[in-house]
Amino acid sequence: MRKLKLDELNRASLSEFKEQDKLPIVVVLDNVRSMHNVGSIFRTCDGFAVEQVCLCGITSQPPHREIEKTALGATQSINWTYYADPIQAVEQLRNEGYTIIAIEQAENSVMLNDFEAQKDKKYALIFGNEVNGVSDEVMQMIDACIEIPQFGTKHSFNIVVSAGIVLWDFLGKLIVNGS
Numbered sequence: 001m002r003k004l005k006l007d008e009l010n011r012a013s014l015s016e017f018k019e020q021d022k023l024p025i026v027v028v029l030d031n032v033r034s035m036h037n038v039g040s041i042f043r044t045c046d047g048f049a050v051e052q053v054c055l056c057g058i059t060s061q062p063p064h065r066e067i068e069k070t071a072l073g074a075t076q077s078i079n080w081t082y083y084a085d086p087i088q089a090v091e092q093l094r095n096e097g098y099t100i101i102a103i104e105q106a107e108n109s110v111m112l113n114d115f116e117a118q119k120d121k122k123y124a125l126i127f128g129n130e131v132n133g134v135s136d137e138v139m140q141m142i143d144a145c146i147e148i149p150q151f152g153t154k155h156s157f158n159i160v161v162s163a164g165i166v167l168w169d170f171l172g173k174l175i176v177n178g179s
């Protein structure tokens with residue numbers, strides 16, 4: 001098989017991307033430490049045409065050389081906001097009508113494969129710190145918690161891998177195969 005050349009991928013230009021419909025999802029980063037993870041989240045959100053990234057707490061903000069190493073320009077295409085306090089971010093998103101969901105391993109979580117995303121809703125998906133996860137205060141404010149099943153020896157996935165899995169699943173449920 002011949003691999004496609006870059007100009008055969010037919011990607012949107014920056015201005016076309018700004019105009020196109022987005023997946024009705026805001027990705028919230030609750031105190032994410034690694035700038036490389038932040039940049040990779042931007043690139044992943046660009047790939048799935050996510051509406052917005054909301055950076056909170058110690059999460060670094062663009063422009064930054066270390067974020068750009070993995071974002072590869074996606075900080076230009078994806079709209080982003082910053083809140084020093086993740087609680088204020090969640091309150092604001094709730095006021096804007098988003099269903100608030102932690103992506104986390106928690107008691108009474110719903111497994112991703114069992115979660116029924118609804119096409120008439122918009123979602124704020126909160127991903128947590130590399131060591132401490134989603135903060136306890138934020139966990140008190142959520143409408144639901146989604147957990148990704150794991151079958152190996154490690155306790156958790158990398159945050160960016162988690163985002164890729166969850167966004168792909170939501171894309172299928174909301175747009176591609178949504179009922």
Ligand SMILES: C[S@@+](CC[C@H](N)C(=O)[O-])C[C@H]1O[C@@H](n2cnc3c(N)ncnc32)[C@H](O)[C@@H]1O
Nearest residue numbers: 103104127128131133134147148156157159162
């Ligand atoms: C490396 S994990 C944090 C692990 C940390 N030990 C904890 O207590 O949550 C970073 C983030 O990735 C996401 N994550 C990783 N594995 C996950 C899983 N199996 N289900 C849901 N979210 C997961 C969560 O958002 C988590 O806060």
